Amino acid sequence: MRLFRILTFKELKGYFLTPFGWVVLAFVAVMQGVSLSTAMKGFRDTPVKDSLVYVTFHTPVFWFYFLFIFPLITMRLFSEEERSGTLETLLTAPVRTWQVVLSKYAAAMLFYTVLWVPAYVQFQAFVWLTDLPPAWSPGSMLGVFAILMLMGAAFTAVGCLASALTSSQIIAGLLTVGLLVIQYFLSFVTVIWGESFVGAEFFNYISSQRHLHYFASGLLDTRPVVYFLSVSVFVLFLTYQAVDFRRWKH
């Protein structure tokens, strides 16, 4: 456990003691601000039946920046170490492969969690500055952050896998974006083709947009919890195998 902690702190330093991490944090904070401003403009122009939290996370700009967070925070995790040759050194050290994989994943998840702190502060700032009661229910706020964490867990794992498969950060980033965009567009299958076919239930089950919709409305459900966490475990296991392969391939 001590080794795991040391490795995790080393990775966290890579996020917080370099300009890279702060640039990503600033980018996400600005984009969250744009989403919130767009939502508030919508509230000002027309009567809206949904909560401010719901509308903020259903603006077109949300998915645009959300899917780009993951390649940014994961693309260098393994590929950079592979390219510079430090991964081989790390793997010959007395550490287990799972400690390497989980420490990088934990650091990425911690950094991802920090990325949402400005969003929470912005919502609180709305209440402080306008002196109005919150334009959302506690349930919808809880639901949104819960589903963001769940999606983040799975998507960060996908980014780790992409990074473990190649020594090029660019390719890792593109691979992550590609996989996440495919996952995103799978949500549209039932929108485009309806639900009168055998696999419709499956496509609803894996639909990130649908889960975000219900969680943001305050309706929490165990299905996305199981889905995203099981995908995280499965993809992390694939990452473990991809990294471990380097130990015994030669």
Added chain:
Amino acid sequence: MSESSIDSVNQSARRPNRWGVGTLSTLQLLLLSVTVAALNYLSMHHYLRWDLSRSADYSLSPATQRYLEGVVRDREEPVKWIMAYRRGSPFYERVRALAEEYQRLSRGAIVLEVVDPLRSPDRMQEVAAAYGFGMVRDLLIIDARTDGAPPVREDANRVRTLHPHVRMVVADDVAVHATTGGVRRIVGFRGEDVLTAAPQEFPRSSGRSVTPLPDRRVGSWAFWRNSCRNE
């Protein structure tokens, strides 16, 4: 260097058994894949919900839950619900979430089918033909027939009579309207009241008449689809 230390060096430099490691990894991967698939299959069909919305919009009242436990679950054959709503309908998500909650709490006594008339026109035509209506509005069909009779009967005067155990809840029924300044607005949602009340009328029901529309073009599928496109 002694003989034993040379043996030790040779032993530590032994090449890994790649076939063994590879086979084990493949086996682990297969087992994990099966476990994840099984877990998600179970999760898809058995799940819990917590309604934390401001007015508990997606929850059923204790009275409805008692009704589902007492009456619906005692049935030998499941009640079929067909939700024929356009995705763009203002109440699509609310009605769907409620219908799914009915299905979940009934524990198999209610089988829900969701049909988007615009995306699944073939299935919609089948439903419209089976239940003998021209699909002009979003509606939810509650079919609790157990006798195998057709859902709709037509007599010599071409008057169609719906089977006593079939109900149709149109989208307007689940909305509460109010007229202010000459403009009719939706001010509320009463989906649960309507959806719970409709099947409770079954035993006392003597049938419901549906008069065919004089202009068959208006009741036709093509007209309905075009009218939706024009909205």
